[in-house]
Amino acid sequence: DADVTQTPRNRITKTGKRIMLECSQTKGHDRMYWYRQDPGLGLRLIYYSFDVKDINKGEISDGYSVSRQAQAKFSLSLESAIPNQTALYFCATTADTGELFFGEGSRLTVL
Amino acid sequence: QKEVEQNSGPLSVPEGAIASLNCTYSDRVSQSFFWYRQYSGKSPELIMSIYSNGDKEDGRFTAQLNKASQYVSLLIRDSQPSDSATYLCAVSQTSYDKVIFGPGTSLSVIP
Numbered sequence: 001d002a003d004v005t006q007t008p009r010n011r012i013t014k015t016g017k018r019i020m021l022e023c024s025q026t027k028g029h030d031r032m033y034w035y036r037q038d039p040g041l042g043l044r045l046i047y048y049s050f051d052v053k054d055i056n057k058g059e060i061s062d063g064y065s066v067s068r069q070a071q072a073k074f075s076l077s078l079e080s081a082i083p084n085q086t087a088l089y090f091c092a093t094t095a096d097t098g099e100l101f102f103g104e105g106s107r108l109t110v111l
Numbered sequence: 112q113k114e115v116e117q118n119s120g121p122l123s124v125p126e127g128a129i130a131s132l133n134c135t136y137s138d139r140v141s142q143s144f145f146w147y148r149q150y151s152g153k154s155p156e157l158i159m160s161i162y163s164n165g166d167k168e169d170g171r172f173t174a175q176l177n178k179a180s181q182y183v184s185l186l187i188r189d190s191q192p193s194d195s196a197t198y199l200c201a202v203s204q205t206s207y208d209k210v211i212f213g214p215g216t217s218l219s220v221i222p
Contacts, residue, residue, distance in 0.1 A: 033210070040119060042199055042214035043155070050207075058209065090154060098143045098203050098210055102154035 003027045006091050006103035014111050019078040021106045023091030032074040033092040033100065034058075034066060043090065049074055081110040114138060115202050115213035123219045130187040132216050134200030137181070143208075144176055145201040146185045148194075149215070155199055159185065190220045 004025045013019055023032065030051045035043040035058075045058030047066040055066060063085060067075045078085055086109050092100040115136050124130045132146075143162055147155035159174040161167045161183065167174045173186040183202075187194055200213040 035212070040214060042115075042117075043201075043212040045209060045211060048209050056209070059211070094210070096207065097160065098205075098207070099145065099157050099160055100147075100155070100201075100210060102156070104154055 002104065004091060004093055004101055004103040006089075006106045008106060009104065010107045012109045012111065013081055015082055017081050017110075019081050019108065021076045021089055021091075021108070023074045023076070023103055025072050025091075025093045025101075027093055027095075027101060028071075029093040029095050029101075030071060031094045032068070033094075034064075034074070034076045035090045035092065036060065037088045037090060037105075046076065046089075078108075081108075083110045086110045114211050115200055117198075117200050117213040117216045119214055120217040121219050122216055123221055124190050126190060126192060126220055126222050128190050130190045130194065130218055130220070132185040132187075132198050132200075132218065134183045134185075134202075134213055135181055136183070136200075136202045138202070138204065139178075139181065140204050141178075141181075141202045142205050143203045143210075144174070144183045145210070146172075146174060146183075147199040147201060147212075149197045149199060151196075158198075187218075190218075192220045192222050194218060195220045 033048045034046040091103040149155040161174040197215040199215045
């Protein structure tokens with residue numbers, strides 16, 4: 001089993017729908033991240049959390065929200081999806097070194 | 112100014128040559144630097160981390176850091192077709208801080 005698991009792996013939805021992407025990890029790391037990847041733009045940070053009580057906005061948090069339900073779980077929500085949120089989303093975790101371990105990605109298409 | 116910049120490429124090198132990938136960053140207090148490799152359709156994986164000025168070697172890979180010039184590079188010796196991927200530079204102020212990525216450089220190694 002993967003150390004960092006994302007669900008769903010693929011999702012097609014319509015404009016205005018609420019979407020939740022879930023991430024769970026078995027590495028025991030306190031820090032978890034959500035990134036978005038678009039062609040030519042690399043990985044852009046949406047939100048990050050350094051422990052269950054700590055949530056921080058990243059570069060592009062508008063239109064997104066997160067929930068850190070437990071040390072091992074970090075969910076990303078799109079309250080009202082729009083087409084320009086079509087992208088590949090990655091969850092990642094890290095220990096104290098800053099070296100990131102990524103999930104396999106969730107591909108979201110908003111029609 | 113973007114925080115982390117890379118040449119987008121594509122960079123093409125013949126098999127057996129040295130591939131040189133470059134990255135500049137804007138935050139002078141950055142202390143932790145990472146190179147990730149991402150194959151098409153896959154999640155990024157860590158290749159190298161470097162924290163001190165100078166060179167760090169790991170097999171065919173050498174990371175070079177110059178904090179005064181705010182510059183970090185990755186050299187791949189004896190390039191192989193299997194090295195064809197996108198290489199992402201990532202930076203954080205400390206190993207305890209958020210990690211910001213550059214847009215990535217696409218490398219193609221021609222047999």
